[in-house]
Amino acid sequence: MAKAPYVLVVEDEAALADLLRYNLEKEGYRVSVARDGEEALVVAAEETPDLVVLDWMLPKAPGVEVCRRLRGRQDTRNTPIVMLTARVEESDRIRGLDTGADDYITKPFSMSELLARLRAVMRRIRPGLADDKIVCGDIVMDRAQHRVKRRGREVRLGPTEFRILDHLMQHPGRVFSREQLLDAVWGSDVYVEARTVDVHIGRLRKALMVGEEADPIRTVRSAGYAIED
Numbered sequence: 602m603a604k605a606p607y608v609l610v611v612e613d614e615a616a617l618a619d620l621l622r623y624n625l626e627k628e629g630y631r632v633s634v635a636r637d638g639e640e641a642l643v644v645a646a647e648e649t650p651d652l653v654v655l656d657w658m659l660p661k662a663p664g665v666e667v668c669r670r671l672r673g674r675q676d677t678r679n680t681p682i683v684m685l686t687a688r689v690e691e692s693d694r695i696r697g698l699d700t701g702a703d704d705y706i707t708k709p710f711s712m713s714e715l716l717a718r719l720r721a722v723m724r725r726i727r728p729g730l731a732d733d734k735i736v737c738g739d740i741v742m743d744r745a746q747h748r749v750k751r752r753g754r755e756v757r758l759g760p761t762e763f764r765i766l767d768h769l770m771q772h773p774g775r776v777f778s779r780e781q782l783l784d785a786v787w788g789s790d791v792y793v794e795a796r797t798v799d800v801h802i803g804r805l806r807k808a809l810m811v812g813e814e815a816d817p818i819r820t821v822r823s824a825g826y827a828i829e830d
């Protein structure tokens with residue numbers, strides 16, 4: 602078996618650091634926690650992390666400085682870095698700074714959203730390392746095998762329904778408009794009517810629900826669709 606991917610969590614808030622460690626270990630990652638920027642650089646030098654989750658507000662060296670220093674080192678030059686920031690405005694500001702982080706997530710975040718984002722980053726940068734199983738409630742998607750199961754039952758989906766479900770499951774709880782789903786699933790250069798999305802959502806629901814099973818997809822009137830977290 603391949604060695605479990607190694608994640609360095611840099612977070613001074615002990616409760617959040619513990620929560621991150623617990624959930625990441627549950628996902629099968631190996632985890633080290635550093636409480637400040639200096640410690641992060643020391644720990645990262647001991648064993649090169651496969652991924653760094655980096656808080657923006659840190660004692661000693663701020664997250665942005667840690668990010669730059671990691672980028673400047675040979676062994677961590679290409680290590681994916683996901684920044685945690687406190688507010689939406691802060692994320693926007695950090696984006697503008699071009700710190701070299703691969704993704705940003707705004708506190709407070711749901712653990713499933715963070716894990717989905719980390720999986721996406723890992724997949725993009727090191728396809729071999731990513732866990733290709735996504736779980737949402739009682740639905741399990743195996744992306745490598747292109748299979749979906751609900752409560753152990755095989756769900757047969759057409760390619761479009763599969764891509765819609767994949768997109769929704771990667772961002773559990775988040776509402777996507779028809780236009781956003783069109784862009785994500787069909788691509789922005791293809792002309793497809795927005796109503797087509799409704800048709801495929803209908804087919805997806807039908808495939809996912811057998812008998813009395815609850816509808817996992819939430820319709821938000823005049824806004825779009827989301828999968829329950």
Ligand code: CA
Pocket residue numbers: 612613614656657658659
């Ligand atoms: Ca902090």
